[in-house]
Amino acid sequence: xxxxxxxxxxxxxxxxxxxxxxxxxxxxxxxxxxxxxxxxxxxxxxxxxxxxxxxxxxxxxxxxxxxxxxxxxxxxxxxxxxxxxxxxxxxxxxxxxxxxxxxxxxxxxxxxxxxxxxxxxxxxxxxxxxxxxxxxxxxxxxxxxxxxxxxxxxxxxxxxxxxxxxxxxxxxxxxxxxxxxxxxxxxxxxxxxxxxxxxxxxxxxxxxxxxxxxxxxxxxxxxxxxxxxxxxxxxxxxxxxxxxxxxxxxxxxxxxxxxxxxxxxxxxxxxxxxxxxxxxxxxxxxxxxxxxxxxxxxxxxxxxxxxxxxxxxxxxxxxxxxxxxxxxxxxxxxxxxxxxxxxxxxxxxxxxxxxxxxxxxxxxxxxxxxxxxxxxxxxxxxxxxxxxxxxxxxxxxxxxxxxxxxxxxxxxxxxxxxxxxxxxxxxxxxxxxxxxxxxxxxxxxxxxxxxxxxxxxxxxxxxxxxxxxxxxxxxxxxxxxxxxxxxxxxxxxxxxxxxxxxxxxxxxxxxxxxxxxxxxxxxxxxxxxxxxxxxxxxxxxxxxxxxxxxxx
Amino acid sequence: xxxxxxxxxxxxxxxxxxxxxxxxxxxxxxxxxxxxxxxxxxxxxxxxxxxxxxxxxxxxxxxxxxxxxxxxxxxxxxxxxxxxxxxxxxxxxxxxxxxxxxxxxxxxxxxxxxxxxxxxxxxxxxxxxxxxxxxxxxxxxxxxxxxxxxxxxxxxxxxxxxxxxxxxxxxxxxxxxxxxxxxxxxxxxxxxxxxxxxxxxxxxxxxxxxxxxxxxxxxxxxxxxxxxxxxxxxxxxxxxxxxxxxxxxxxxxxxxxxxxxxxxxxxxxxxxxxxx
Ligand SMILES: [Cu+2]
Numbered sequence: 001x002x003x004x005x006x007x008x009x010x011x012x013x014x015x016x017x018x019x020x021x022x023x024x025x026x027x028x029x030x031x032x033x034x035x036x037x038x039x040x041x042x043x044x045x046x047x048x049x050x051x052x053x054x055x056x057x058x059x060x061x062x063x064x065x066x067x068x069x070x071x072x073x074x075x076x077x078x079x080x081x082x083x084x085x086x087x088x089x090x091x092x093x094x095x096x097x098x099x100x101x102x103x104x105x106x107x108x109x110x111x112x113x114x115x116x117x118x119x120x121x122x123x124x125x126x127x128x129x130x131x132x133x134x135x136x137x138x139x140x141x142x143x144x145x146x147x148x149x150x151x152x153x154x155x156x157x158x159x160x161x162x163x164x165x166x167x168x169x170x171x172x173x174x175x176x177x178x179x180x181x182x183x184x185x186x187x188x189x190x191x192x193x194x195x196x197x198x199x200x201x202x203x204x205x206x207x208x209x210x211x212x213x214x215x216x217x218x219x220x221x222x223x224x225x226x227x228x229x230x231x232x233x234x235x236x237x238x239x240x241x242x243x244x245x246x247x248x249x250x251x252x253x254x255x256x257x258x259x260x261x262x263x264x265x266x267x268x269x270x271x272x273x274x275x276x277x278x279x280x281x282x283x284x285x286x287x288x289x290x291x292x293x294x295x296x297x298x299x300x301x302x303x304x305x306x307x308x309x310x311x312x313x314x315x316x317x318x319x320x321x322x323x324x325x326x327x328x329x330x331x332x333x334x335x336x337x338x339x340x341x342x343x344x345x346x347x348x349x350x351x352x353x354x355x356x357x358x359x360x361x362x363x364x365x366x367x368x369x370x371x372x373x374x375x376x377x378x379x380x381x382x383x384x385x386x387x388x389x390x391x392x393x394x395x396x397x398x399x400x401x402x403x404x405x406x407x408x409x410x411x412x413x414x415x416x417x418x419x420x421x422x423x424x425x426x427x428x429x430x431x432x433x434x435x436x437x438x439x440x441x442x443x444x445x446x447x448x449x450x451x452x453x454x455x456x457x458x459x460x461x462x463x464x465x466x467x468x469x470x471x472x473x474x475x476x477x478x479x480x481x482x483x484x485x486x487x488x489x490x491x492x493x494x495x496x497x498x499x500x501x502x503x504x505x506x507x508x509x510x511x512x513x514x515x516x517x518x519x520x521x522x523x524x525x526x527x528x529x530x531x532x533x534x535x536x537x538x539x540x541x542x543x544x545x546x547x548x549x550x551x552x
Numbered sequence: 553x554x555x556x557x558x559x560x561x562x563x564x565x566x567x568x569x570x571x572x573x574x575x576x577x578x579x580x581x582x583x584x585x586x587x588x589x590x591x592x593x594x595x596x597x598x599x600x601x602x603x604x605x606x607x608x609x610x611x612x613x614x615x616x617x618x619x620x621x622x623x624x625x626x627x628x629x630x631x632x633x634x635x636x637x638x639x640x641x642x643x644x645x646x647x648x649x650x651x652x653x654x655x656x657x658x659x660x661x662x663x664x665x666x667x668x669x670x671x672x673x674x675x676x677x678x679x680x681x682x683x684x685x686x687x688x689x690x691x692x693x694x695x696x697x698x699x700x701x702x703x704x705x706x707x708x709x710x711x712x713x714x715x716x717x718x719x720x721x722x723x724x725x726x727x728x729x730x731x732x733x734x735x736x737x738x739x740x741x742x743x744x745x746x747x748x749x750x751x752x753x754x755x756x757x758x759x760x761x762x763x764x765x766x767x768x769x770x771x772x773x774x775x776x777x778x779x780x781x782x783x784x785x786x787x788x789x790x791x792x793x794x795x796x797x798x799x800x801x802x803x804x805x806x807x808x809x810x811x812x813x814x815x816x817x818x819x820x821x822x823x824x825x826x827x828x
Contacts, residue, residue: 024568113566114607121576129580163587171580233586504629517629522620523563526628537632545638 026113027522028098031120033418035095036411038124039088040489045131046083047485049076051478054442058475060463073459074142075161079130081145082165085261086172087127089399092407093268094119094179097207099418101183103513103520104201106192106528111185112178119175119182126172133161141165144457146254149239149247152228163232166225173222180214183207192512194531198292199551201511201534202285205292206271209299213260213267216303221257224250248313255306263302265399266366267295269406270337273359276409277341279509280356281348284547287340288534294333301330311382320379327377334370338363354428355507358409361436365401369394372447387457390450396443405435408488415492416506420518421499427491434484441477445470510535562619569610575603655811658739662806667735670799671727674791681787688713690720691782697723698779705778712782731795734764738803756800761792 012018022030053076056064063069098116102109110116133140138159143151152162187208191200200208228250230236237243239250278285285291308327311320341363350356372394375381385391408431415423449470454461461467505514514537516525533539533547578599585593610616622628678692687709694712697719698704704712704719738756745755765788772780 021568023573024570026566026568026572108563108565114569114572114610117569117572118576121573122579125576125580129584132584160587164584167580167583167587171576171583174579175576229586505632515629515632517623517627521623521627523565523622526563526622540632541635542639543634544636 026109026117028102028110028113028116029418029520029522029524031116032095032097032099034120035091035098035123038120038127039092039095040492042083042087042091042127043485044489046080046088047482049080049083051482052076053080054475054478056459057461057471059472060461060465060468062460070459071139071142074144074457075140077457078141078144078147078165082130082169083127084399085145085265086169087123087130089265089403090176091123093210093265093403094123094176096272096407096410096414097183097203097210097268098179100414100513101186101204101207102190103417103516103524104204104511105187105190105195106512106525106531107186107190108523108525110182111190112182115178115182119178122175122178123172126168126170126175128168129164129171130168133164136160136164146258147228147250148254149245149250150241152232152250153240154232157232163229166228166232170222170225170229173218173225176214177218177222180211180218183211184215187211192528192531195536198289199531199534202274202288202291203268203271206267206274206295209295210264210267213264213299213302217257217260217264220253224253224257227253248310251310251313252306255309258309259306260302262395262398263298265403266406267298269362269403269410270295272406272410272413273341273362275511276355276359276413277344279413279507280351280353280359281345282351283344283348284535285340286343287336290336291340294336297333298330301326301333305330308377308379308382311379312386324377324379328374330377331370331374338367338370353412354423354425354432355409355413357428357432358405358412361432362402362405362409365397365405365436365439369397369399369401372397385450387455388450389446389454389456392456393443393446393450396446400439400443408432408435411492413507414513415495416502417513417518417520419496419499420502421495422502422506423491423495423499427487431484431487431491434487435481438477438479438481438484442474442481443477445473445477449474505537510538512536515540561622563622564617565620567610567616567618569607569616571603571607571610574599575607578603656808657743657811658803658806659809660736660739662803663736663739664732665735665806666738666799666802667732669802670735670795671731673798674727674731674795677787677791677794681784681791685784690715693723694719695779695782696726699726709782734795735799735803738799742800742803743808752804753797753800756803757793757797761789761796765789765792 013021022034025031052064053073056062056069056073065072098110101107131140136159138161141147141157141161141164143157143162143165147162147165150156152166187200187204188197191197227236227238231238231240231245237245239245239247241247274285274291305323305327307315307319307323311323315323372390376385376391376394412423412428415421449467450456452466452470454465454467454470461471502518504516504518506518507514512525512529512531513520515529529536529540533551535547539546539548578596578601581596581599582593583596585591585596679689682689682691691713694704694707694716700722701719738760741760742752742756745751769780769785772783
């Protein structure tokens with residue numbers, strides 16, 4: 001607790017030295033912070049893009065940018081999707097894992113600290129390459145985030161924006177693959193003495209399987225992006241039907257990456273929720289072994305369901321049936337997790353502080369996203385609502401209601417460890433309720449406009465379709481959401497200076513990261529304690545009744 | 553595995569390095585060049601080569617690591633304070649143990665009686681409608697049977713006004729089952745509504761009937777639109793309200809009984825609840 005007070009007396013070096021320090025660091029903690037900061041920056045950019053999209057759709061036949069509206073609208077939703085998936089979702093989760101995994105397993109750093117730095121910088125530069133397209137004559141790409149062929153062909157995308165899109169994702173993909181390798185090596189080889197794989201904190205377990213998915217899913221995307229570049233730059237015909245190529249090849253390759261990607265974006269969040277809910281319910285995680293098996297199950301099943309994004313392509317009936325059945329299968333391990341979280345909370349002494357608030361928000365909102373996902377997995381339903389706003393509503397419930405709520409829960413939980421300061425609870429509540437209400441208003445009505453037949457990605461619509469009111473509610477919801485993100489960023493920055501000191505262990509938690517100072521020293525732990533159970537700190541706090549007596 | 557600190561109080565950590573940043577910049581430039589101008593790619597490749605050389609050089613023994621001194625004693629983590637004693641198990645009846653809510657409930661028989669009374673009173677508005685509208689008493693009954701029997705929707709209005717044995721029996725069956733089910737639901741639900749005067753009557757007499765009336769209106773539009781045309785909705789609403797009010801009054805007026813305590817279940821010895 002006294003740490004903070006003393007820190008302010010330490011001479012801080014001049015700013016060029018500090019910048020140099022951050023640019024050259026290989027410390028997993030600093031890299032983690034920069035990853036999260038990068039993601040927050042792009043979250044604001046992607047959010048502004050979303051607001052412009054919503055503003056354009058508020059009224060039928062509107063043209064907020066005049067003549068250029070159709071093109072600009074296409075560019076906006078392309079950038080919005082690409083940014084949120086590649087430059088917000090993955091970096092924020094990789095960043096949090098970067099910061100936390102070594103601390104949680106009692107290591108001094110990641111297995112490959114320099115590779116770790118490379119990952120951060122490729123992510124940043126990949127993002128910059130993508131956004132450089134704003135400076136090119138044709139502007140940003142207008143191909144949608146999944147960039148279906150032949151839209152990416154030279155015939156339809158003559159400008160350099162599409163090349164920059166492919167190169168940006170290629171470059172940042174290098175960093176993502178590096179991060180996956182790094183996590184695997186760190187988790188498999190650098191755990192504290194006594195911490196068997198069955199005793200790692202649950203967040204670490206989910207990162208292990210996320211890394212497996214990264215290694216299986218990102219390389220196919222990289223390969224496919226290289227094929228796009230070859231098609232465009234060297235006149236290859238991989239995706240060019242007129243010359244013997246196949247646009248479906250792109251769809252298969254993209255979704256072979258794209259579906260596991262959604263689990264790359266949600267498995268770590270399952271981990272965060274599995275850390276927050278026990279600590280704030282004052283109980284151990286219910287059914288750790290089943291949760292662990294469910295995580296593995298999801299990681300494996302998720303590799304074999306990609307063509308549920310392609311029902312409308314006209315695959316063979318048998319193929320449709322297989323992919324529908326496989327996709328429905330995912331709901332079983334996911335359901336196990338849902339019930340185990342509820343069982344963890346049941347009968348617990350629940351503390352409704354910010355991390356728990358967002359965790360509960362996650363449970364409710366992700367449930368809705370999961371249920372509409374089950375609907376969409378059923379091929380005949382998908383025939384009806386594919387490429388409508390129903391799908392848009394569905395995946396925003398999983399990505400905002402799921403990933404983002406979980407990330408907020410995690411940031412409220414670990415910010416005290418990272419900075420030594422507590423975040424403001426009042427601001428957290430404002431953020432939570434604005435976000436929840438705005439989010440429901442934005443994405444709930446999309447299910448209705450989708451069922452009413454509104455296709456996604458249209459830049460406007462006629463007034464006689466009955467879609468106006470649903471779009472207006474959505475836009476109003478977006479306007480309600482917008483301040484919640486600003487409140488969050490403000491909370492992060494203001495609490496850095498004025499938040500109450502956190503101390504080493506503000507939540508009375510049980511995993512190793514809370515045993516060191518807040519913020520931790522560069523070497524994390526002076527001496528790494530021997531671990532005997534899944535809750536090492538519980539064992540130290542309750543020597544007469546430690547967990548290892550009960551764990552098998 | 554993190555090695556313990558050496559005797560000098562230093563920890564060996566990898567040194568800061570600029571090469572990953574340079575390598576990433578080179579890669580991005582090379583990519584950018586592919587799409588724009590080859591010159592950029594050349595610069596990017598040069599940067600990449602430089603970076604890899606610099607990076608590898610730092611992997612030579614004796615380079616690339618620094619000894620970080622341990623933080624001063626006053627900046628070490630606060631030692632974890634052990635709490636003596638075993639963890640107390642949370643048991644029913646202890647302060648802080650969650651009550652099973654509600655503590656007292658209406659007996660199951662109250663729900664059944666409520667359903668029966670409501671079910672007996674409900675036909676009154678329905679028959680009143682039949683008679684006053686000139687359609688006769690059998691129309692509402694036949695329409696009810698139409699919930700189950702699809703052939704009803706093909707009948708003409710004149711046919712629907714006639715007494716028909718099968719329809720009558722089916723309608724009676726539907727009526728009894730639904731009345732009893734909803735009565736039972738009332739028995740379970742009404743004790744859980746907030747405790748302010750009249751709340752239970754409001755919930756049972758107005759809110760719940762309004763909800764299922766709305767639901768059945770919507771559902772019927774999907775399942776059996778022809779039938780919906782025949783129903784006179786204002787009177788329909790009235791009869792639902794009569795049922796709701798009657799069932800609610802009966803349920804609310806019965807004596808509540810305490811929920812049976814959980815007996816004979818010992819908690820397992822593992823410390824699954826933190827009472828520390
Ligand atoms: Cu999918």
